[in-house]
Amino acid sequence: MQLTLWTYEGPPHVGAMRVATAMKDVHYVLHAPQGDTYADLLFTMIERLPRRPPVTYTTFQARDLGSDTAELFKTAARDAFERFKPAAMLVGASCTAELIQDDPGGLARALELPIPVVALELPAYQRKENWGAAETFYQLVRTLAGPKVATPAVPRPTRAEGARPRCNLLGPTALGFRHRDDLREIRALVERMGIEINVTAPLDATPADIARLGDADFNVVLYPETASQAAHWLKRSFGQPFTRTIPIGAGATREFIAEVAQLAGIEAPALEDERSHAPWYARSVDSTYLTGKRVFVFGDATHAVAAARVASREMGFTVVGIGTYSREFAREIREAAALYGVEPLITDDYLEVEARVAELQPELVLGTQMERHIAKRLGVPCAVISAPVHVQDFPARHSPQMGFEGANVLFDTWVHPLMMGLEEHLIGMFRGDFEFHEDAAPSHLGGHVGTPAGVETPTLIEIVKEQAPAATAPEIVIDRHAEGPPAGITAMWAPDAEKELRKIPFFVRGKARRNTERYAQDHGVPVITIETLYDAKAHFSR
């Protein structure tokens, strides 16, 4: 048993729903108790779909338990087929139905429906949402494209002379973070390279499209979480190679273009056009203040690894931590962590993430909506880079993460919660002015939302005082929410040292404070005096 307050991923059948809902002409019959229909509202409310997900639930109740539930399933499947006339059907069980051991696959076969029926085995007590989506997509691909697999030893027919190379775009689903816009962006990018798109799947694909997957020369994998299992199978079965680069960030997009060109057997075109603003913005002097800002990255592995790369190489941040909630992709995160010389964090317990953020004291958190709340509580600026996300991260405007426009979006999104350099500079110059003082919240944040890095709202004395009771309380992880940052601060600031600290320009003051406190802690100094302040300065400037 695992004690859980918040879960990063839903159960695997929600992953299956994400695939079914993304597609056209597919219907999913889910053996599930009354209540499991709650998952519909993820699609109708968070993603704001104007239609119901194509899912029929058997909604069995206690009085149905026994032999009745199998019959209930058959009736539901038969009715769903007659009503929706899908071109293919998925059948499976949710966690409770898994326990009562009706066999949806066998029951559906007995109905002898005139369409392909894919039976899903989704172990709800071992696996989670992303795995469920990947498995569902893989099973669909196997069932629908499988009959076209060539006999072994028959070589793949070469492309006709003059014919354009063709690829599939794999991975985007319903309820995917920016999948809609990423797809539009990458589709345009690939088409501008002169490559034909054979099929995009699962999003917008029909079962007939899935059956045509083998016609492409290679595959573009946008989200390994959902597509890599299917891509591996397509490689084995049709000899289609697939891309490994995730085109998030301008640099990765350039690499992606090169990789796609190589797989397509064409010359890599120079596509970096006038729409690529982010690299210039990052070089402009206003961005100098971003240098070395300490950033913590958490999310699904694909987005976390990509974000860390952009943060470090395109924004000039320092990655102080990286982690993921998906154990399936722990290896990727460990590799990335080694690259930045930080500890990887592989956990689906958001309290552990919170503890790590509190410990690292980053100046920016890039994460999911959970990290958004953690950061808000700890007063750290934050931007969202990965699912799970709430309704505001399914925006009306075009807002990709991938491609050159995606890089522009990332720049704006990540810099926005930080105080703009010019603004920071002006406030520094007019320090003490009644409007432009250092405690003023950045104009674009409105009100007093959080405490942006570099802005010291309460004095340190106040913070230490507030935290004193928390320090003596037992280690209560859940309670920590209410108290803000955990009591890592042991040294008290003497009033004159506090005063002296405030003479340091406030945009480096946060760093000075952190360094001094660390110094005090390391050297067992109970009260920080002016002496300690300058000792620490000398210590760290070596």
Place this chain on the structure above:
Amino acid sequence: MSPVIPIRAGSGCSDAPVRRERGQREVFCGLTGIIWLHRKIQDAFFLVVGSRTCAHLIQSAAGVMIFAEPRFATAILDERDLAGLADAQDELDRVVTRLLQRRPEIRLLFLVGSCPSEVIKLDLARAAQRLSAQFSPAVRVLNYSGSGIETTFTQGEDACLAALVPQLAAASDDAPALMVVGALADVVEDQFARLFAELGIGSVSFLPARRAARMPAISAGTRFLLAQPFLADTARALEARGARRLAAPFPLGAEGTTAWLRAAADAFGVSAARFERVTAPGRERAARALARHRLLLGGKRIFFFPDSQLEIPLARFLSRELQVELVEVGTPYLHRQHLAEELALLPEGTALSEGQHLEQQLDRCRAARPDLVVCGLGLANPLEAEGLTTKWSIELVFTPVQGYEQAGDLAELFTRPLLRREKLVA
């Protein structure tokens, strides 16, 4: 005791046939009740024993509330728990011990059963007893089931309160006392407490109370008023302890509130003059607030999908106080006895349905083209996309809607979507 509402044989919908349907049900399970119950009982913690689906459901339904130091969590069953039952009990002890160490302020812990825990027959009652003995007197541990196979949405509250009833202290004597049953918003509860005091009804308590230690006492002198229509098991448990239910419609709208208060007034011998004097200002204010909404809602046709069992009282309020026409009133479960007064007030010939066959009900709804559809969030946007105007029903459970002062707010919940549609089209 004079009857609350004169009921003539054959009047209203008392004997009306009810369409009973079985099929796919687009409803929440009882676990959802935790979301408002934990706000109400301030030192209670709700530990769901279930699957990742249960945790995901609560988090989806609770939205951002999950971050405000929630007093609910899920003990997620994994494969090891499914392998053997003895093991699961040990695991549960471990999880609860850890939880209570972390949350020393908790006084009441509910082990909430779910579909998976019910299907594998995990004995939560025994676990609750064992843990209660272990942690007493600091913490009491109770259990109830909020599983989808047994409960629909608000029935979770019924199961929770029914679990509390055997724990209520016996009152020292059988003096008449009034108990209001059903979680109400604090503001509504306070208004009712003031009204009962002005009526001169001395001993009034509310179940659930805001703190575990202040749950009301019960005796054969206890008369209880249901504030919510979904409390069948709780009422039965209260009656088993000698308390008696006061039959009344539910306190929605001016008329419902008046009749509900009158049931108590009559039982406690409050004079008609006093009742008139105390309730007149509230009734008058409610009437003024409702007049505005009647202009927009009068004559509109409304369709209720089943959700919370509040549908019939709401339909009664809308039809009688706002002249709304009822196309179909669906309810997940119809308790004939508790809703007798409500049914009598519904216009004759109202189409009533109990249970659900989602696709067939959608067909009926589309064919009827009502002006307003009350439904869950899974259906609301899809129906809007089809050109129907909807009111999402969960809000009716979370918003303070009972009593005189909220009558206008309640009406506004229904007028706002209509008004919005008008504005956006204009």
